[in-house]
Amino acid sequence: MNDTKKEVALYRNPDASVEDRIEDLLSRMTLREKARQLDQYFGASFMSATHPCMNTVMANDAQILWDKVMCIVGEDGVGCIHDLYGTAKVNNQLQQYSVEQTRLGIPILFSEEALHGLLRPGTTVFPHMISMASTWNPDIVGEIGKAIAAETRSFGIHETFGPVLDLAREPRWGRVEETFGEDTHLASRLAVAMVKGLQGDSLATDHTVIAEPKHFAVHGVPESGLNQSPVSLGKNEIETYYMPVFEAAFVEGGAANAMCSYNSIDGVPCASDESLLTGVLRGKWNLPGFVRSDLGAIARLRSAHRTAGSDKEAIRQALAAGNDMQYYDFPHDVYQDAIVEMVTDGELPEEVVNVAVARVLRAKFMLGLFERPYIKPDLYKSVVRCVGHADIARQAAREGIVLLKNESGLLPLRKTLSRVAVIGPSANVARLGDYTPYIEGFEPVTVLGGIGKLVSPETTVLYARGTGILTDELDAIPSECLTDGRGGSGLFGEYFANPALEGEPVMARTDSSVNFNWALAKPDRSVPAFDFSVRWTGKLVPKHDVKGFLGTISQDSMRLWLDDSLIVDGWGRDKQATRCVAVDLIADREYDVRLEYRKDTNGVSVLLGWNLASEGIQEAVEIAKQADVAIVALGDSNKTCGEGVDRSSLDLPGAQLELLTAVYDTGTPVVLVLQNGRPVTMSWEAEHVPAILEAWYTGENGGDAIAEVLFGDYNPAGRLPISFPRSLGQIPVYYNRRRGGQMHYVEGDNQPLYAFGHGLSYTTFAYSDIRLNRSAIGRDENISITVTITVENTGRLEGDEVVQLYVSDVVSSVARPEKDLRGFKRIRLLPGERSDVVFALGTRDLRLLDRNGQWIVEPGTFRVLVGPSSDRIEAVAEFEVS
Secondary structure (H helix, E strand, C coil): CCHHHCCCCHHHCCCCCHHHHHHHHHHHCCHHHHHHHCCEEEHHHHECCCCCCCCCCCCCCCCECHHHHHHHCCCCCCCEEECCCCCHHHHHHHHHHHHHHCCCCCCCEEEECCCCCCCCCCCCCCCCHHHHHHCCCHHHHHHHHHHHHHHHHCCCCCEECCCECCCCCCCCCHHHHHCCCCCHHHHHHHHHHHHHHHHCCCCCCCCCCEECCECECCCCCCHHHCCCCCECCCHHHHHHHHHHHHHHHHHHCCCCCEEECCCEECCEEHHHCHHHHHHHHHHHCCCCCCEECCCCCCCHHHHCCCCCCCHHHHHHHHHHHCCCECCCCCCHHHHHHHHHHHHHCCCCCHHHHHHHHHHHHHHHHHCCCCCCCCCCCCHHHHHCCCHHHHHHHHHHHHHHCEEEEEHHHCCCCCCCCCEEEEECCCCCCCCCCCCCCCCCCCCCCCHHHHHHHHCCCCCEEEEECCCCCCCCCCEECCHHHEECCCCCECEEEEEECCCCCCCCCCEEEEECCCEECCCCCCCCCCCCCCCCEEEEEEEECCCCCEEEEEEEEECCEEEEEECCEEEEEECCCCCCCCEEEEEEECCCCCEEEEEEEECCCCCCCEEEEEECCCCCHHHHHHHHHHCCEEEEEEECCCCCCCCCCCCCCCCCCCCHHHHHHHHHCCCCCEEEEEECCCCCCCHHHHHHCCEEEECCCCCCCHHHHHHHHHCCCCCCCCCCCCCECCCHHHCCCCCCCECCCCCEECCEECCCCECCCCCECCCCEEEEEEEECCCEECCCCCCCEEEEEEEEECCCCCEEEEEEEEEEECCCCCCCECCEEEEEEEEEECCCCEEEEEEEECHHHHCEECCCCCEECCCEEEEEEEECECCECCEEEEEEEC
16 A cells, blocks of 8 residues: 555645655655666556457457556556557556555556557557658648547557657668658658647646657668668768757657667667767757667667677666666566666666656656546547547648659549549558557548549449569468367467477467567567567368468568478578468368467567469459559558568569559550558659559548549649659668769669659649848858748649758858758649748758867858759759858
């Protein structure tokens, strides 16, 4: 029972300052209680109907296992619970236990993922971050942040791990879809908008949450494009382009927490880099809250970077550097015992622990949890998936669609066309991207669905899938085709806390299917985050004859037996566990299945699947021949893009180009609709296909938004937040590379296929009469240059234009790019309407980091360039800095 019933402690006094309350509470805490505040617990383990990841729904009748709560939380409390996905009632009950039954009554911090919507079944799925960035509209990004925060807090969840603020300058990297693109200024403005949307004016409300920007720092340019790999950049490059995005989020946006990254920079792992986690975050930017390890980042100090020789040393390095809370790095007893032992033995000053605990407590005080620890149990019913949030999701989807090409004005299409063919693996599947929850209670709108709703009743819509995203693409085998040998549907899983399937399993259960992502979660608290293994056994009973493929998908080790024959052997890091084999299965026959898995890499995908259908390209060709236009929906899936899903090619995966060329060869006009998470190389596509739409991952209403753009109900105005290379060999190809390199390869120039900022419209705009209010300023003057440009809609349709302002330092002491984005505004104009667009350029927009590592504004000529994209400059002016 907590001790506040015996006395009115200062930390309980809401009128006292937060710092005094923290100091008082720290003085009352035991070392064990402090260590527990620095630990994150696996929430689903507390429930009777646990689920292995966000792609499985928790049973409605799930009950809290109070024996586990009393054993784990006990009287000492816990710092944070994650991966719970429970109801507001469940969170309140766990919170009540912590507040009323632990010795000091310290509330629990509930945290979850919410990059483009709360990662919980049934919540609103907004467009992914790369799609948000394509809107070039901070206002709508802020509205998305507010909506996400309201839905998240309505369940009693207090913090979200995001936004992702890595600059995406390595398109092979699978997490490009989670970013705001390649540019510092654009990403900074959107970062501030998202953080302010999430956190509001106060965290102590029922509709705001803590933002935890990630991955600090410089995670988006890993060597070879492989996730978690080292970063090789100079200090000037990092300070000039990468750090300002985080600085904007923390200083201007006020983000309260941070998540460290996996990578090392110049050999120093970010998870133990005191100069970053303490010197920059706290010393320069005054981060008020705490730093959380990314999943396993502290453990990687020993297992991957090898800068620590033991678990204890890894923990010490992280804490000393300012990494305050682990994220499933070590079993709780290992982590907490190490802290207690190191302080007791003098290996770690208790003051280091006190500082870390104070940061965690400060976040809880900022949230108002000591005064209002509970959420209204039914609040979520009026908040989650409300009409307003659906409207925001749909509008953001519209604004983020980029018209890449529109030859001969093929688009917009007429709704009264006789026959429209909708073709492709993404035509009738909603592509939502990673960090998307199980869809519960609604169906996202597909391209096919959106078109069907929009065309006239007289229009015939024909559909063919054509091919999968990948050749021989596998879908998870459903539970109705699996039996566990114990009367249940699914396979019987035995989970071992070691990599060798040895000894007694620490957990056994029936899994309805094998389709997990253990990069984001883990099966249970009893299972370590790494080096665990699973054996599934049971029977496969097809409901009809199958002439197709059977196999596994994983970046880890897997092997599969069918009727005692080893058909997939992907055991060991030197073998490939993403494999399938041709099979002929007979309906209703029972086939013995044994599947083994070992997490020894990253656990992004763990799948047992099959492919029931042969390729359907010929079917697609036949319907294309009958149609007035063929809309071909291609791109990515979670098998080709997402966390840990990195590529060595940027071509459309699988047989998609083969499908597209076959449809094109019919002579029917083709519109290519891309739904993907990273840029693609598409030289053939850009040369031959007359109209190309980049939709990215458009969220739950994306099919409606895409259809509205295709048929002219919405005039597209999205702009690329990232450059599209012509070939893989051009990388890096971001628009503001520094001057000094050659301009050509043997095979061609080094210009992108589609440049940063590119995007077309169904109307036209003209730029004229650029004016500066001053022709010169002193470099120490605290004034700005005002830039005014007149923009006119010269077309026949109302539309948006994204006016982009770039600055060029003509001669500089440090090599700089030809241009850097320094301002942008999205405006709407009626046909014939003109508007003066005004920008203010301050000295911060003109500064450079000199050879001594100092920010300065150098005297000389600066050029202002204004236009609709980085490669279409319509107006230029110059001024002098003296």
